[in-house]
Amino acid sequence: IFEYNGSAIVAMVGKNCFAIASDRRLGVQLQTIATDFQRIYKIHDKLFIGLAGLATDAQTLYQKLVFRHKLYQLREERDMKPQTFASLVSALLYEKRFGPFFCQPVIAGLGDEDKPFICTMDSIGAKELAKDFVVAGTASESLYGACEAMFKPDMEAEELFETISQALLSSVDRDCLSGWGGHVYVVTATEVTERILKGRMD
Amino acid sequence: MSKAAVDVPMKGGFSFDLCRRNEMLSKKGVQPPSFLKTGTTIVGLIFQDGVILGADTRATEGPIVADKNCEKIHYMAPNIYCCGAGTAADTEAVTDMVSSQLQLHRYHTGRESRVVTALTLLKSHLFSYQGYVQAALVLGGVDVTGPHLHTIYPHGSTDTLPFATMGSGSLAAMAVFESKYHEGLTRDGGVRLVTEAICSGIFNDLGSGSNVDVCVITKGQTEYLRNHQLPNPRTYINEKGYAFSKKTEVLLTKITPLKEMVEVIEGDAMEE
Numbered sequence: 293i294f295e296y297n298g299s300a301i302v303a304m305v306g307k308n309c310f311a312i313a314s315d316r317r318l319g320v321q322l323q324t325i326a327t328d329f330q331r332i333y334k335i336h337d338k339l340f341i342g343l344a345g346l347a348t349d350a351q352t353l354y355q356k357l358v359f360r361h362k363l364y365q366l367r368e369e370r371d372m373k374p375q376t377f378a379s380l381v382s383a384l385l386y387e388k389r390f391g392p393f394f395c396q397p398v399i400a401g402l403g404d405e406d407k408p409f410i411c412t413m414d415s416i417g418a419k420e421l422a423k424d425f426v427v428a429g430t431a432s433e434s435l436y437g438a439c440e441a442m443f444k445p446d447m448e449a450e451e452l453f454e455t456i457s458q459a460l461l462s463s464v465d466r467d468c469l470s471g472w473g474g475h476v477y478v479v480t481a482t483e484v485t486e487r488i489l490k491g492r493m494d
Numbered sequence: 495m496s497k498a499a500v501d502v503p504m505k506g507g508f509s510f511d512l513c514r515r516n517e518m519l520s521k522k523g524v525q526p527p528s529f530l531k532t533g534t535t536i537v538g539l540i541f542q543d544g545v546i547l548g549a550d551t552r553a554t555e556g557p558i559v560a561d562k563n564c565e566k567i568h569y570m571a572p573n574i575y576c577c578g579a580g581t582a583a584d585t586e587a588v589t590d591m592v593s594s595q596l597q598l599h600r601y602h603t604g605r606e607s608r609v610v611t612a613l614t615l616l617k618s619h620l621f622s623y624q625g626y627v628q629a630a631l632v633l634g635g636v637d638v639t640g641p642h643l644h645t646i647y648p649h650g651s652t653d654t655l656p657f658a659t660m661g662s663g664s665l666a667a668m669a670v671f672e673s674k675y676h677e678g679l680t681r682d683g684g685v686r687l688v689t690e691a692i693c694s695g696i697f698n699d700l701g702s703g704s705n706v707d708v709c710v711i712t713k714g715q716t717e718y719l720r721n722h723q724l725p726n727p728r729t730y731i732n733e734k735g736y737a738f739s740k741k742t743e744v745l746l747t748k749i750t751p752l753k754e755m756v757e758v759i760e761g762d763a764m765e766e
Contacts, residue, residue: 390508414555
């Protein structure tokens with residue numbers, strides 16, 4: 293069921309910044325029906341979540357999360373920390389343990405003192421924190437390989453953008469179900485840079 | 495639906511509302527998603543002053559290693575730790591839940607938690623889900639009655655043992671324990687034996703790998719030795735790294751400067 297729509301999401305940590313990238317294809321098995329599908333959503337200025345897997349579950353889950361986050365903002369009068377948000381997503385997914393959402397989230401954010409935080413989960417909420425990179429989606433196996441080779445610790449924003457884009461584009465080229473360009477967000481303490489990449493249109 | 499506003503589930507527990515849809519999807523031939531498993535080697539043993547727990551650090555998703563350095567020794571109470579094998583989400587959720595129940599119990603009674611309390615809470619939860627919550631646990635701790643070590647199986651049965659292993663690498667680790675365990679081990683001897691058992695699981699079992707985590711629990715003191723041994727360092731690191739001569743083609747760039755958060759210091763507090 294993860295291979296119904298196709299997706300590829302990767303997040304990487306740099307020096308006081310992080311980058312999260314996804315492909316842009318939406319398909320129904322082998323037929324492409326959209327080439328500008330958004331998989332990465334903004335929760336607040338310094339917290340992004342990318343949702344891989346079944347597109348309908350991704351959108352529903354995103355709406356539930358935005359709802360919970362807005363309630364949190366009203367009660368606490370501040371934004372959620374990424375670690376707290378990850379626990380929230382994990383709890384929401386585990387609640388549906390025996391009838392899960394077919395969705396794999398990738399969470400990336402800047403925590404206290406702008407320390408980057410990334411994590412991914414499987415479809416029932418098993419958190420997997422990493423210090424370097426996390427991947428999700430149909431292209432995840434190629435992404436693991438590409439990121440493992442191309443990643444260096446403590447990269448600056450420009451170099452991080454270049455690395456994550458190259459890793460994403462080379463991995464989706466090896467996967468039929470994802471591709472048609474890329475969508476990259478690079479977040480530092482002072483700005484959010486959103487870029488759309490040109491890739492192979494097949 | 496008029497109930498839509500009350501979507502926030504305060505009651506806790508599992509919600510089954512997507513089950514019918516998922517069953518319909520699987521009848522149409524769509525496979526359910528695979529979960530993150532911790533095909534694992536986890537061990538525990540009792541030595542003269544307390545309990546030592548050990549675990550490897552690999553988390554697998556099918557044949558792929560999803561996490562090379564995950565934590566499998568979970569905190570339950572200051573004097574009780576629990577290693578988990580099976581489905582990663584289940585072990586994490588079940589140990590977190592029982593850990594908070596133990597904390598509440600500590601506040602209620604004002605006493606240090608006992609290992610049998612954690613044991614009963616875990617086994618009754620697992621039994622009530624008849625093995626569907628796939629968590630196989632090694633629970634160890636030191637309380638007023640002394641050191642205890644228990645294993646808990648996914649269906650809810652438990653064993654109380656002087657040394658125990660669980661997970662896919664349990665046979666490899668048990669072989670080491672059966673040949674070298676004896677009563678009255680010292681702390682260093684115990685840590686060495688546990689490390690040897692985990693290493694035998696790491697090298698001989700495909701579902702276990704990466705590093706060794708050890709946790710030593712004695713009366714009044716707990717030491718969590720995260721990544722106690724790293725027998726698999728990364729070889730063949732390319733010093734230069736990758737230099738991308740051909741830059742990626744960017745179609746569109748949008749830069750949003752982040753505004754400074756405005757701190758509201760003055761003002762009335764909200765009335766509850």
